[in-house]
Amino acid sequence: MAMRKPIMRIPYTDLLVPGPIVPASASTLPGAISALTRFFTTPPPGDLPNSTVVLTGAGLSVASGLADYRGVKGTYRVNKTYRPIYYHEFLSNHEARKRYWARSFLGWSSLHKAKPNGGHHAIRDLGDLGFVKDVITQNVDSFHPRAHPGLSTLELHGYLRATVCTTCKSEYPRDEFQNQLARLNPRWALLLEEAMASGALNTEDPMEKRFRGLKTNPDGDVDLPDAPYTTFRYPPCPKCLHRPPLKEGGDKHLVKADREGAWELPSTAGILKPAVVMFGESIATQVKTAAEDAIDSAGKLLVLGTSLATYSAWRIAKRANDRGMPIAIVNMGGVRGEDHFFKTLTEGQQGEEGVRVEQATDELLPALVSRLRREQHIHMPEAAGENLTTFKDMLS
Numbered sequence: 503m504a505m506r507k508p509i510m511r512i513p514y515t516d517l518l519v520p521g522p523i524v525p526a527s528a529s530t531l532p533g534a535i536s537a538l539t540r541f542f543t544t545p546p547p548g549d550l551p552n553s554t555v556v557l558t559g560a561g562l563s564v565a566s567g568l569a570d571y572r573g574v575k576g577t578y579r580v581n582k583t584y585r586p587i588y589y590h591e592f593l594s595n596h597e598a599r600k601r602y603w604a605r606s607f608l609g610w611s612s613l614h615k616a617k618p619n620g621g622h623h624a625i626r627d628l629g630d631l632g633f634v635k636d637v638i639t640q641n642v643d644s645f646h647p648r649a650h651p652g653l654s655t656l657e658l659h660g661y662l663r664a665t666v667c668t669t670c671k672s673e674y675p676r677d678e679f680q681n682q683l684a685r686l687n688p689r690w691a692l693l694l695e696e697a698m699a700s701g702a703l704n705t706e707d708p709m710e711k712r713f714r715g716l717k718t719n720p721d722g723d724v725d726l727p728d729a730p731y732t733t734f735r736y737p738p739c740p741k742c743l744h745r746p747p748l749k750e751g752g753d754k755h756l757v758k759a760d761r762e763g764a765w766e767l768p769s770t771a772g773i774l775k776p777a778v779v780m781f782g783e784s785i786a787t788q789v790k791t792a793a794e795d796a797i798d799s800a801g802k803l804l805v806l807g808t809s810l811a812t813y814s815a816w817r818i819a820k821r822a823n824d825r826g827m828p829i830a831i832v833n834m835g836g837v838r839g840e841d842h843f844f845k846t847l848t849e850g851q852q853g854e855e856g857v858r859v860e861q862a863t864d865e866l867l868p869a870l871v872s873r874l875r876r877e878q879h880i881h882m883p884e885a886a887g888e889n890l891t892t893f894k895d896m897l898s
């Protein structure tokens with residue numbers, strides 16, 4: 503049996519050069535809407551199923567106030583020295599974990615307040631209209647499951663809404679963890695309270711007014727250039743603290759907490775991490791397989807707000823391309839391998855074989871939904887009527 507190579511999440515910080523707009527008429531908003539309407543309403547070639555799988559990235563959440571990695575105001579552009587924490591570093595280094603959780607503590611409240619935007623809701627509508635069956639996202643902000651609980655979402659890189667124990671794999675709500683962090687770190691809690699009371703968290707760029715140079719990254723933490731991370735404290739996994747798990751050899755792990763309940767050395771287990779796939783960490787095999795299955799059961803791929811710079815995402819798009827699936831890409835900035843995805847298009851095609859546009863997803867997608875509703879109403883008045891009923895039922 504061949505060894506299956508693990509897919510590791512690795513940051514790719516280079517900026518990619520955007521390819522040409524496809525078709526050329528799609529350089530305006532109405533042109534982009536027309537091209538995507540053709541894309542959705544034309545059946546895919548051969549025996550491919552007539553449904554679309556959506557693959558999204560950080561660009562889709564920009565309209566919710568989160569930073570992109572590579573966009574105009576993206577993390578990699580604004581902060582050239584930004585370096586995310588790596589999994590092995592988090593696991594092996596107590597100091598690195600203090601730093602991570604301190605940043606995450608400050609970033610959580612603005613992330614928690616942020617909401618899905620028109621782009622996410624348009625994906626829900628595309629599902630209701632019968633065009634989209636599956637969503638694969640690289641985002642860890644939980645906006646997809648919130649915006650469209652009825653439409654399946656595969657969270658390729660996990661989610662920030664929970665913490666997970668690196669020893670026993672138990673998950674805990676991130677909200678409760680936030681309260682524990684506040685209790686263990688009263689001075690940081692005060693700093694956060696002041697920032698919130700001053701209204702700094704209500705501005706579009708939440709923390710910036712209060713802390714200059716401080717930004718919420720797509721991974722939910724903030725950059726804080728100078729702060730006493732060394733004093734930050736975080737709790738252990740309650741289950742492992744209560745009953746220390748066994749090591750591989752059969753001896754018991756040591757899990758200790760200080761008087762107030764903060765994890766302390768020389769503990770060897772019970773470390774909680776965010777339930778996200780950290781950089782340098784492998785994507786679980788079942789998640790990878792589920793993503794492949796989603797591609798294999800669809801006939802078209804819509805890529806939204808991602809440069810496909812991470813290998814795991816690029817691989818998904820390549821799989822769709824290899825299956826002969828038409829691909830539509832909406833992204834500000836270049837996309838890894840995009841030339842390759844569009845090189846076999848018939849000259850003069852108007853979007854049915856492939857689309858490449860640079861438009862804001864929160865404007866383009868709702869407008870596309872309106873257009874598709876009108877088209878569906880013209881061609882299938884009864885089906886459209888049913889869908890409207892379903893939609894109203896969902897709201898009531």
Ligand SMILES: [Zn+2]
Pocket residue numbers: 667668669670671672739740741742772
């Ligand atoms: Zn545990």
